[in-house]
Amino acid sequence: TIAYQTGIDPTKIPQADGAYEKATGSQINWRKFESGSEVIAAVASGDVVIGNLGSSPLAAAASRGLPIVTFLVADEIGDAEALVVRNGSKISKPQDLIGKKVAVPYVSTTHYSLLASLKHWKVDPTKVNVLNLRPSEITAAWQRGDIDAAYVWDPALGKIKASGKVLTSSAQVSKWGAPTYDIWIVRKDFADAHPEFVNKFAKVSLDAIAGYVANPKAFIANKDNIDKISRLTGAAPADVVLGLQGNRFLTQKDQIALLQKPFVQAVANTAAFLKSQGKVDSLQADYSPYVSNQFVKAAK
Amino acid sequence: MSSLSANQVTVRYPGQTRPALAGVSLDIGPDDLTVALGPSGCGKTTLLNLFAGFVKPDSGTISFAGQPVTGPGAERAVVFQHDALLPWLNVRDNVAFGLRLQGVAKAERLARADEVLRLVDLPEAGGRYSWQLSGGQRQRVGIARALASHSQVLLMDEPFGALDAFTREQMQELLLKVWQQARRRIFLITHDIEEALFLATELVLMSPGPGRIVETLRPGFSQRYRAGESARAIKSDPAFIALREQLLATLFDHRRKPEEELA
Amino acid sequence: MSSLSANQVTVRYPGQTRPALAGVSLDIGPDDLTVALGPSGCGKTTLLNLFAGFVKPDSGTISFAGQPVTGPGAERAVVFQHDALLPWLNVRDNVAFGLRLQGVAKAERLARADEVLRLVDLPEAGGRYSWQLSGGQRQRVGIARALASHSQVLLMDEPFGALDAFTREQMQELLLKVWQQARRRIFLITHDIEEALFLATELVLMSPGPGRIVETLRPGFSQRYRAGESARAIKSDPAFIALREQLLATLFDHRRKPEEELA
Amino acid sequence: MNTLETSLEQRLVAAAPKGVPDEIEAEAAALSPSVWAQYRRGWLSGISLLGLLALWWGLSHSGIVPPLFLPSPEAVLAKLITVSTQGFMDATLWQHLAASLQRIVLALAGAVLLGIPLGVLMGVSPVARGLLDPLIEAYRPVPPLAYLPLIVIWFGIGELSKVLLIFLAVLAPVIIATSHGVAQVSRNRLRAAQTLGASRSQLLWFVILPEALPEILTGIRIGLGTGWSTLVAAELVAATRGLGFMVQSAAQFLVTDVVILGIAVIAVIAFALELGLRLLQRRLAPWHGQLD
Amino acid sequence: MNTLETSLEQRLVAAAPKGVPDEIEAEAAALSPSVWAQYRRGWLSGISLLGLLALWWGLSHSGIVPPLFLPSPEAVLAKLITVSTQGFMDATLWQHLAASLQRIVLALAGAVLLGIPLGVLMGVSPVARGLLDPLIEAYRPVPPLAYLPLIVIWFGIGELSKVLLIFLAVLAPVIIATSHGVAQVSRNRLRAAQTLGASRSQLLWFVILPEALPEILTGIRIGLGTGWSTLVAAELVAATRGLGFMVQSAAQFLVTDVVILGIAVIAVIAFALELGLRLLQRRLAPWHGQLD
Numbered sequence A: 001t002i003a004y005q006t007g008i009d010p011t012k013i014p015q016a017d018g019a020y021e022k023a024t025g026s027q028i029n030w031r032k033f034e035s036g037s038e039v040i041a042a043v044a045s046g047d048v049v050i051g052n053l054g055s056s057p058l059a060a061a062a063s064r065g066l067p068i069v070t071f072l073v074a075d076e077i078g079d080a081e082a083l084v085v086r087n088g089s090k091i092s093k094p095q096d097l098i099g100k101k102v103a104v105p106y107v108s109t110t111h112y113s114l115l116a117s118l119k120h121w122k123v124d125p126t127k128v129n130v131l132n133l134r135p136s137e138i139t140a141a142w143q144r145g146d147i148d149a150a151y152v153w154d155p156a157l158g159k160i161k162a163s164g165k166v167l168t169s170s171a172q173v174s175k176w177g178a179p180t181y182d183i184w185i186v187r188k189d190f191a192d193a194h195p196e197f198v199n200k201f202a203k204v205s206l207d208a209i210a211g212y213v214a215n216p217k218a219f220i221a222n223k224d225n226i227d228k229i230s231r232l233t234g235a236a237p238a239d240v241v242l243g244l245q246g247n248r249f250l251t252q253k254d255q256i257a258l259l260q261k262p263f264v265q266a267v268a269n270t271a272a273f274l275k276s277q278g279k280v281d282s283l284q285a286d287y288s289p290y291v292s293n294q295f296v297k298a299a300k
Numbered sequence B, C: 001m002s003s004l005s006a007n008q009v010t011v012r013y014p015g016q017t018r019p020a021l022a023g024v025s026l027d028i029g030p031d032d033l034t035v036a037l038g039p040s041g042c043g044k045t046t047l048l049n050l051f052a053g054f055v056k057p058d059s060g061t062i063s064f065a066g067q068p069v070t071g072p073g074a075e076r077a078v079v080f081q082h083d084a085l086l087p088w089l090n091v092r093d094n095v096a097f098g099l100r101l102q103g104v105a106k107a108e109r110l111a112r113a114d115e116v117l118r119l120v121d122l123p124e125a126g127g128r129y130s131w132q133l134s135g136g137q138r139q140r141v142g143i144a145r146a147l148a149s150h151s152q153v154l155l156m157d158e159p160f161g162a163l164d165a166f167t168r169e170q171m172q173e174l175l176l177k178v179w180q181q182a183r184r185r186i187f188l189i190t191h192d193i194e195e196a197l198f199l200a201t202e203l204v205l206m207s208p209g210p211g212r213i214v215e216t217l218r219p220g221f222s223q224r225y226r227a228g229e230s231a232r233a234i235k236s237d238p239a240f241i242a243l244r245e246q247l248l249a250t251l252f253d254h255r256r257k258p259e260e261e262l263a
Numbered sequence D, E: 001m002n003t004l005e006t007s008l009e010q011r012l013v014a015a016a017p018k019g020v021p022d023e024i025e026a027e028a029a030a031l032s033p034s035v036w037a038q039y040r041r042g043w044l045s046g047i048s049l050l051g052l053l054a055l056w057w058g059l060s061h062s063g064i065v066p067p068l069f070l071p072s073p074e075a076v077l078a079k080l081i082t083v084s085t086q087g088f089m090d091a092t093l094w095q096h097l098a099a100s101l102q103r104i105v106l107a108l109a110g111a112v113l114l115g116i117p118l119g120v121l122m123g124v125s126p127v128a129r130g131l132l133d134p135l136i137e138a139y140r141p142v143p144p145l146a147y148l149p150l151i152v153i154w155f156g157i158g159e160l161s162k163v164l165l166i167f168l169a170v171l172a173p174v175i176i177a178t179s180h181g182v183a184q185v186s187r188n189r190l191r192a193a194q195t196l197g198a199s200r201s202q203l204l205w206f207v208i209l210p211e212a213l214p215e216i217l218t219g220i221r222i223g224l225g226t227g228w229s230t231l232v233a234a235e236l237v238a239a240t241r242g243l244g245f246m247v248q249s250a251a252q253f254l255v256t257d258v259v260i261l262g263i264a265v266i267a268v269i270a271f272a273l274e275l276g277l278r279l280l281q282r283r284l285a286p287w288h289g290q291l292d
């Protein structure tokens, strides 16, 4: 069984086509999850062996010592997640956020990104009124003018951009040293027992990503692709296009490089950050056991 | 004119082929103590329910003091066959309940309740609850509740059915005193022929299938009691005994002819 | 030995200072039809509840055929003061209920129910529900239910209280027939002195405050009925009438001395 | 709530109806004296639902609420057609409905099969009540969303977890209502049955259960309501089909018309089940509400 | 469920107790004949809770379940101390508790103030029943998670929305139980009061409400349970404090011990409120369960 979320990326195409099944020669149960913490719970229960989630839930899970390995990066989040301030909220620079209401879904990558940007701006997070809202409620609250800013993803992002302006986006935050990713994890015992399955899984994914990276315009122009993604995620076709454009997808070469020191560092940073926020009790001494590029490498 | 009257009333319960009452007329005047006597299921309770306003006739009318009766009202107090006391109130509060509804002050209504409880020979039951009483005690609380109210009519469904002979006679005398002093019209159902004879100014004999009034008597013994004769004396008067035996024979005769009573 | 007996039983209800029964002993033998008579609240129902196994004595013992009574049982059928019929069953099924519990086949038990319903003069009420009956009809269904079962003892709490004179006499005769044929022990509570005299082989007079047995009579008229004399004849026998008047006087005497009956 | 009870007005005023029923219908009529009253009530209910619809229509067309949050009835109707033919999230409306219904029915069956015996036990035995009561009272108030992760960890992400969650929501009301109903059985009727020789189990089957039946059915009805309302929570767990899943997925992508459609379908289906249960209640316990 | 009802066994066997109460205590004793039975029941409840604790301890120490999923009781106890002194998510346990309690109490008060009159109306008038019944039946089964966005758009992200959500969860059981209780008031008692001159409103205050009271309180108790169980959903709406918020955040960070702690606190507080309500029920309706 494999857990996926409704992130928008090219690997949804082989998923829709049944290419994963063909390549691995086994039956795959695809299950959709709402949030990273639920994926973690499912993976922990043993019912799910491979799962898709954001990097900050991963940091939380790894800090709790869950036996999982990150073997593939779906994308690096770019402009698909952004901090938008509402027109009329009188926020023009980061310092204006003080005392304002900023909504994020807690424990999501945007939560991390928001806090990271506040740190970058040297704004005291305790002086900003950070509220926990799910994307659908963010849209509703935004409409009423109950919140002044929000850090979310599409389609809520698209809706609120219409009456606001982007203060920063994850592409920016990434440059400030706090990148966020959508990644795939695998249970360690499963990876040890069936490495070839994980290899094949990585290969199919990488091929799909390569197909997109090679010519994004053509990919998007192909209505068939968009429809498949739309059907799997429930997103409107227009939102699919935005989603694809808003993220940076990494080729095999990039991934091999990333899934070593840099990514371990990113996870460690995230975890340390969560700890400083009092969200995590203790840190692991070393996060490298939770990251491996061997499967991406083997996917040749 | 100021009487409680049923005029050609017919009542048919849902799903029954034969009416429970058919074309019954009865008039309870200001000075009347009307007693209904008749076999089980002949419609006595149904007639009382009509007077009380609990049941509406299918045809015919019920009126009180010239006004049609459309529902229950404080001027017509009822003593139920099965007490219908309020279990969350103690006996005293149950008896005072009618006065409380009328807005009588607490001290006054409780004093009145205690007085009436003495009358029904339950002077010390005031603090109890109805489920702590015996059958006959409950019945007397029900009577006390009706007596404590200032109704103009008393409708009583076998009020003394669960009482021993002595208490019963006490209650009969009490009832006659109330009738005489307060001038209330009274409609009473009983199965006790002696009681019916002793109390009634007007005695109606009813018969089932369909329920109707077959005979009306005016025994007149209650007037003698009112005039000062003692209850014992009246009940052992040979005239009384003769009438009792005669009535008994009538009732038995009526019943010996096989008549179906149930539809 | 095979009798139903109370031995020095005392019952005190929670929160009451005076016991409802104090040191009562009573033995109902195989051929007995014991009748209890006494003022309201003297503990008759309490005594019946002890025999039925509904109430446990605070001291003393209840035993049946040598065995202590620890709870209700099929050998002791009860007719309740307030019917206690099952509202989800029609009259016929209510009457057949005891047989159904015993596993009697449907056709047989319904036939038996119809037969007993005829005996209590309700031949056509079988298909109705209890809430569609008059007070007296309900009471008779309760009697029929107890009669239909094959109990060895019948415990009856004012079973004929809501019946007219004619039906009442019918039921009395029915009861005597049952007693005579089926040889059931019977314990019956009544407020009707004539009824008590007519039915009882043993008549216990009870008195309240605390409840106790003050006198025991053995009238012997039911044996005469069993021997073939007619009910009317017995009841108009001067000996019967004399005893009735005497008993009435006794009861009235007992009561005239003011005794508090409530604690 | 309960179409069975005669209304207060009926009880206050009169017992005798106007018409004279046919002799053949006599018996049946005796059991349902208020056919007319019910007919009139159906009519009133229609009015109030129409009113709700009108309010919705008015609100959505007035422009006070943007269509993103309250799509118009027409839009939802149109969506009904597309979703039921083309589907949403890889399944048609009917497939979603079937998946959810199956879960609800399984959970309900489980809750009834376990809850009624437990409730009876608690109503009958003070020991059972003493032991079980704190357990039920302890789990009952805990929000399903709070123990969702625990359920997933312990029972996985299969159907079991989803059904279990709904089951737990239905169970408590069924147990509570059953034990309440059982504990209120008339003492005199119990005694009467005992003196007719009823064994403990006969007492249960022939007196306690029939008398508690209306209350048990009320408990099931309340339980079914809470069951439906945990549907979304249950289908947060790795569902691929189901109305709750559909609503939740649609909400994530702000496809509000599908959300409202899902809500409406849940309301309609739950209402239909509720009416069915009431009918059952009326069939099984016609005597209910007829006593003094 | 209800400590009020005499148990079946009590009702089956005997009315007369063993001891002879003091004359002074007589009156009081008459109202609570089963003090001893209750004492014994408390003891049994203690056993069953201890059993639960032992099971938990055993499971968590056996190693079958990793502590990440089932922390040991000691760990949770330790967490209780840190969370109540140092706090979690920027607030101490007591602040979370206070925030949630305030919401629950407000919602409960609202539901009682609105639900009882509505329930009475529905129990009394067939017209009100016809009109209101479908509305209640339509909203009742809808999962709160599904209409959360609508609540936010209409009522914002303030306390109102949170309280409203809990309020709606409590309201339905209160209305249902009230209308059910009102509709079951004894016809003869109503008639008796009418013949003593009770006006419509006196009937309501002096007969209908007292008689329906035990059932209304049962409805409130059930409603309070469902209210607690929507706490997490309610506190998804931009809460910064609250037990539901605490549990939800902890679950997302996999801080299982805080999740369990939150669940335990909810259970304990809800249980305490429940016991209070039962006590109230016993005080207000001592006669309940005493009738044949």
Ligand SMILES: Nc1ncnc2c1ncn2[C@@H]1O[C@H](COP(=O)(O)OP(=O)(O)OP(=O)(O)O)[C@@H](O)[C@H]1O
Binding pocket: B013, B014, B016, B020, B039, B040, B041, B042, B043, B044, B045, B046, B047, B211, B261, B262, C131, C132, C133, C134, C135, C136, C137, C162, D015
């Ligand atoms: N709700 C009802 N539905 C159908 N039939 C009924 C109903 N109530 C009473 N009856 C029938 O109507 C007839 C008259 O009943 P009613 O209660 O008036 O008799 P009654 O004279 O008071 O008898 P009793 O002396 O036994 O109390 C009876 O045959 C009874 O079976």
Ligand SMILES: Nc1ncnc2c1ncn2[C@@H]1O[C@H](COP(=O)(O)OP(=O)(O)OP(=O)(O)O)[C@@H](O)[C@H]1O
Binding pocket: B131, B132, B133, B134, B135, B136, B137, B162, B164, C013, C014, C016, C020, C039, C040, C041, C042, C043, C044, C045, C046, C047, C211, C261, C262, E015
């Ligand atoms: N549950 C109870 N709690 C307290 N006292 C009670 C209870 N039941 C009965 N009593 C009292 O016990 C006494 C005897 O009651 P019991 O019912 O045996 O009288 P009874 O002889 O049957 O009277 P009746 O002829 O009026 O039915 C009465 O004084 C009554 O008030």
Ligand SMILES: [Mg+2]
Binding pocket: B044, B045, B046, B081, B157, C134, C135, C136
């Ligand atoms: Mg009658």
Ligand SMILES: [Mg+2]
Binding pocket: B134, B135, B136, C044, C045, C046, C081, C157
């Ligand atoms: Mg008695």
